Amino acid sequence: MADRQWRGARPLKPPGQGRAAHKILAGMAVLAVLLLLSVIIPLVAQAVPALNAAFLFGRAPGSIAPEAVNTVTMVAISAAVSFPLALLAGLYLVEFARPSRWTRAFDQFTGTVLSVPSIVVGLVVVDVAVVRWHWPVSTLTGILALTLMNWPLTVALVVEALQSVPGLYRDGSWALGASRWQTVTRLILPLALPQMIEQGGMAVARLMGETAVLIYTAGVNVGPGWALGGPGESLAVHLWLLRTEGVTDLASSQAAATGVVLLGLVFLVLWGSRRLAEWLQDTA
């Protein structure tokens, strides 16, 4: 009996319950991919008639090149402003500040802003920047809105990445006579950076798809050329506009094409940040 059991030594299989759970999870993953494809494939199919060089890169009206530029620049500048600031704030909160009433208040504030609908952030920016400061509805105002919206999330992800570095490493570094600053720059940041970049990519991708906050701040028009004070309609806003107010026959295929471009940009950002994170992880 025992002999027979052992003769064909096979890798152990997970017990029955685990196997069932495994199947269910695998099934759900497959389902999710299928759902995604069922959205993307018709979208691409619909977009094909509109996807041409003139539409993508042309200077004539109807081309989405200005929207693409607006999207990339607004998101990039916003990220470029908010990431360093968030990094400083996060470093202060995690590595330097002692837990106090002030740091707790900050956490609470961040949490609150994170849960505010983005349209509300947009309206607040309109109320302050456009109405009181007389900023034009423009790229600049859009950047301000995006930055305000993105900032708490970025701080949160920086804090999370820093906290994911075990305290044991800090102990080890301090015990060798390293200062807090040295510990952060030589040890903690290099370890936390990949996670920050990967999650930062996700935050940027989210900004790219943002509409509500931009409609009243960056506007629904594009100017003749890109300018900080010029109108700053983004791809997502353009898509929304085409869908709600589309008048031309081509509206639906143009909307689909805009969606494909936006999707492409999002994937590019996600993929790029993931690769960068992996590369940093490997060299660290």
Place this chain on the structure above:
Amino acid sequence: MAPDIEVDSLDVWYGQARALKEVTLHLGPGKVLALIGPSGCGKSTFLRVLNRMIDRAPQVRVKGAVRVGAFEVLAGDVDVTALRRTVGMVFQQPNPFPMTIFDNVAYGPRIAGLRQMAKLRQTVEDSLKKAALWDEVRGKLRRSAMSLSGGQQQRLCIARALAVNPQVLLLDEPTASLDPVSTAKIEELIVQFKTHYTMVIVTHNLQQAARVSDAVAFFEHGRLVEMGPTHDIFTAPRERRTEEFLTGRV
């Protein structure tokens, strides 16, 4: 070379809780002191005062006088960086940094400003030799420290501490997470280090304390109940509390 340690009426509070009460003791240069006592008795707190790692505990207050060689440890103007270079520490959980073996050992010297590669190499090699790890890692210095076994990681941490040329070593339950063979290697190192370094080791393993230490201090509820030569404490302690702890009649 190895300094003595003198502690006079040391009190430590965490908020309202008093972690150490009126601890006074003296440890001669190059001696090994083992701190024993039940969990939460204050022995780890005592250890962390000696290199001021206690500073990072929230709401901590420290009173009294602690001298390690020429360092007035609790003085306001003490150079904590210099103190920590002189008083090295090894932790309960091996905590090599997630980088190469070489970078781990070179971390301290680099922090201290050493840049010359030749000198760094020499320091790393010397430190690994002192920690009896050189033979196992030579030619593999560019591998990740995480690829080492638990016992090797702990010896790497010892090498890392030695690389900044300390005179005192604090060991906080250094073998608590290791297998018997790795434990024996670490104990052997401690015995070899005697006279070169003054050492304070926290341990829950009484036999380990008996094997490696010259003196034993028994802590209970934040008080130093009794300190004496290892042989005397383990064969005939003076205090009833020590006796009860050692014989398991608590």
Place this chain on the structure above:
Amino acid sequence: MIRQSFHQELAQLEQELIRMGALVEDQLRRAVRSLTDRNITLARQVIEEDDRVDAMEMDIERRCLTLLALQQPLASDLRVVSTALKIITDLERMADHASDIAKVTVRLNQEPLIKPLVDIPEMARIASSMVRLALNAYIHRSIEEAMTMIRLDDDVDHLYARVFRELLDIMRTRPDTVAQGTYLLFVANYIERVADHATNLGEWVIYMVTGQRKELND
């Protein structure tokens, strides 16, 4: 009480030790009685019983080594075990001396004594009471009892010196008594040795209680 089973084993060890001590004391008493009563049967019994003492010594020694290896006792526990190891050696020697005395009884057979035995039984009485007192001191963990017992050694030494002189005088005047006189000298010497071992027991009891080793046997 955390290490309950260990402390039960320690208590058992002490019981065994006390039983061995009682047997040795008994052996000593019977050996001297076999001499005074000229009872060869009793003497043979004593010689045979010595094997039992040896067996007990080995059993207790094994227990001690097991406890040392498995329980790694410390402080008073360590002293109890190491004291037991030393005490059984002394007890075993005492039993050997009892057996030696019994052998003298057998050797002398029914040969008339060259002098009535007075001081030798007295020495034996004191020595065996020393053994009993030492065991009591051990049971009670009493330094005072141990010290009292150790003082009795002087009386034994005193008597030994007297017996020695007397026997020497007899042998000097009557050379035909030399053989028996020498045997009796041996007996006195054995008893004196027993008293010395009893003194050792007392010293071990003091060590067990205080952790201090004192040489009181001068």
